[in-house]
Amino acid sequence: MEKISILGFILAILYFITTELACNGHTRIDNNVQSEQKALIDFKSGLKDPNNRLSSWKGSNYCYWQGISCENGTGFVISIDLHNPYPRENEYENWSSMNLSGEISPSLIKLKSLKYLDLSFNSFKAMPVPQFFGSLKNLIYLNLSGAGFSGSIPSNLRNLSSLQYLDLSSKYLDDIDSEYLYEINSEYFNNLFVENIEWMTDLVSLKYLDMNYVNLSLVGSQWVEVANKLPSLTELHLGGCRLFGSFPSPSFVNFTSLAVIALNSNHFNSKFPEWLLNVSNLVSIDISENQLHGRIPLGLGELPNLQYLDLSWNFNLRGSIFQLLRKSWKKIEVLNLARNELHGSIPSSIGNFCNLKYLDLGGNYLNGSLPEIIKGLETCSSKSPLPNLTELSLYSNQLMGKLPNWLGELKNLRALYLSSNEFEGPIPASLGTLQHLESLNLGLNEMNGSLPDSIGQLSQLEQLDVSSNHLSGSLPDSIGQLSQLQVLDVSSNHLSGSLSEQHFWNLSKLEYLYMDSNSFHLNVSPNWDPPFQVKSLRMGSCHLGPSFPAWLQSQKNLQNLGFSNCSISSPIPNWFWNISFNLQWLNLSDNQLQGQLPNSLNFYGESQIDFSSNLLKDLFLFQSKGQMTTFTELAFVGNPDLCGAPLATKCQDEDPNKRQSVVSDKNDGGYIDQWFYLSVGLGFAMGILVPFFVLATRKSWCEAYFDFVDEIVRWLFRGRATYAKNHPRRR
Structure with a gap:
């Protein structure tokens, strides 16, 4: 009996404790829910939302509001994603309909579990990055790119020790389609700068850093030492940051995790930084549009993980393309060395680049002819050379000889740019088998023969340029089948023959038509209605x-x-x-x-x-x-x-x-004529009416005036009579 009493007492105490805890816990959860909801409502009240994008932000179930995600079970807000889904540069109307602006309320500090914040591509027109962002200590992801912020980036972001992803970048106006520039206010682009970047060393969890077009000109060479101290950094994007001078080297290379480095569009004036060859994890290197000079290191071709290399538009980088392309380049997918001073001929070993998707060697001093046969049949699993190549650009070099047949075997090719060389011979009919080809540019060469009829089989072709060659014969009717064609340039050749409506019958997307400096004879009906609406049309020397x-x-x-x-x-x-x-x-x-x-x-x-x-x-x-x-x-x-x-x-x-x-x-x-005639008329009227009214109202003046007139008349008659008497008429 005593044992039962003790057991009952214990159960009663446990019931009381659990009930109390449950009630208090439920009260705390209710309080937290109300706090989170109020913080979001305060945040919304500071925003300008002209198109009511946040119309779902009402009611108590805030976890289902647009852009909001909550932690399961607790109701704590962990994510706010209000990025504008439309790119401003080419979908301006859609972008403006989803655009948010206004003020960012510090009520976000109350969201203690917030880990993800994305406000990118809105327009907070030249306002500074809020200081209180440095108090959101649980943030893992912060994206403010292209949202119109300006001023100095606050150094208290150093408090975000859990931050893994930071994007403060901006689009650059040169990247924007000129058609939309007039609609875009520069305030919609981040105009940020950093005076001292040392605070970033506290972001020990950072994996991704994008500060494209943030002004780092005051930072000097600090950036490389700071980045070298971030143990988890895998991607570094500092394009267009006004960095200049020699490319800095770290005191010791500690980029153990670095896979992507992009430093394009700066002003580095030095040799290629060879310390990058010691970063074996590198997947992507972009140092294009700088002022690098000297030789391109052959060791780049031996980086085991390199997939992307862009050193274009440096103008003064040198090297032998024959030696460079004989390296292994095991995983290379994009290789852009355009607009430099490369020389030599292209080796047949290029066919071994089984993963290569994009190759641009344009604007160099390459010479010789393209190899008649390239390797790759044994190396690549598809048993075809360059099986993944989608774009091949060899324009503006000194290449010569005939075009090899293997060009027609690049089954995934979408763009072929061979203009401004010295290629000769006929255009291979095998090019007509490239069913994915969208752009074909063979202009400014020495090619002869006729344009092959197989060109009409390129159903995806958008641009065809064979201008400034020595092509002869007639234009094939099959050209009219190219329903996707936007640009057709056959100018400055020796083409002739009749052009009928058949040559244009399906060219509904054509915008640029250049047929000048040939001897065509247009033979269409008087009421022909072309299927196209062109912007530019040149048919000089055609009949x-x-x-x-x-x-x-x-x-x-x-x-x-x-x-x-x-x-x-x-x-x-x-x-x-x-x-x-x-x-x-x-x-x-x-x-x-x-x-x-x-x-x-x-x-x-x-x-x-x-x-x-x-x-x-x-x-x-x-x-x-x-x-x-x-x-x-x-x-x-x-x-x-x-x-x-x-x-x-x-x-x-x-x-x-x-x-x-x-x-x-x-x-x-007629302004002067109108006033002239008006003044004459008024003067004539006044000259008659004024004397009339005066004589009518003054009888004595009137009698004196007419006596004077009578006297003059009598005098005239007497004079006339005297003259007649003294000068009789002759008969």
Whole structure:
């Protein structure tokens, strides 16, 4: 019995304790939930959300609000992801609809479990990075890239000892499509700087650091020592940070985890930093767009994990491409050595680069011919050379010889740039088997023969440039099948023959058409309606006449037009001047155009025009609208019957002063003539009415006035009678 009493007493105590703990625990959880919710509401109240992006932020279940994630079971907020999903540079309208701005409330400090904060690509227009971010001590991820912050990056971010990912980068205006620049305020780009970077050594957990286009010019060479002290750092992005001088070397290399280093678009003026060859974990190196000089180390080809190397646009890096490409490059996928001073010929061993996706050696001094046969059949599992290559750029070198057939075996190739070399011989028909090819540029070479009909099989082709070669024959009808084609340039060859509607029937995406300096004869129906809307059209030296091409009337986006020497002998139709206001460049020279130019030519801005060597006639008077002053005499010479400014030839009976007066009178709109006639009329009326009213109201003046008039009349009659008496009429 006593044992039962003791057991009951113990159970009662346990029940009381557990009940008390449960109740208190539930109360604490409720308090925490209310605190987290209030912190989020306060944060939202400081934001400007014109398109109601945060419309879901209402009610008590905040863990389901857009951009919010909570810890399971506790309701603690662990993630706020409000990044703008649309890139501002090419989807401006979508970006603006999702854009947040305003103030960032310090209420975020109350979110004690917050680990992830992403506010990137919004527009906090030139506000500084909030100091209180340094108090969010549990943060693992912080992304403020491209959100418009400015000023000095606060050093108290050093308190974020758990931080693994930090992105304070910005886009650079050079990376933005010019079409969207006018819509983008510079305040929407981070304008941050750092005076002293030592505080970053406390970020001992940091793995990813992106400070692209943060101004580090005051940091000097400190950055390399700081990065060397971050034991977990795997990615370092310091592109466009205004770093300059010699590329610094650490006192000892401790980059045991570093896999990615990107220092592009700076001003380093030194040799390649060979200490990087000791960082065996490197996967990616980008030191493009600097001023590096000297030899490219051959040891780069032996880095066991290297997949990406970009040393382009340094201009002064030297080396033998034959020696470089004979190294193993075991995992290389992207190799960009363009715009340097590489020399030598390309070895056949390049076929062994089984993982290579992108190769750019353009703008160097490579010579010799491409190897007729390349290795790789035995090495690569696909039993084909360069099986993963998608882009091959060898433009602007001194390469020569015929194009090898193995180019047609690069089954995944999307872009082939071989322009500005000395290649000769025919274009291989095997290129027509590259079903993924989007860009083919063979311009500025010495190639001959005809354009192969197989080109029409390239269903994905967007750009075709074979300009400035020695191609002959006719243009294959199959060109008209290229439904994705945007650029077609066959200019400056020896091509001839008839161009029918079949050549263009499916080119609905065509925007740039260059066929000039050939001998084509356009043979289309008078009511032909082209399937394309081009921006730039050059067909000089093609036979388009004798009538001015009526199909041109359908081209509403035209900015550049070249119809010189096209055997056109008709007047310029009136509808042409309705589409000319968008033209920035116009050449209608060396035809037999007739008729009179309009007094007012409406072109776009500082346009360049050429009407020379035609049969235009009559007086040509400019009514200046700003841009007209840029037109020179050379634009109109060679028209025997054309006279007037800006030509030196004066028209008959042309008085410059009189012409100026006439133009001035026209500009005055008859203002002076109207006042002249009005004043004459008023003077005439006043001369009659004033004396009438005076004589009507003053009887004595009236009698005296008419007595005076009568006396004058009598005097005149007496004089007349005396004259008649003294001078009788002769019979």
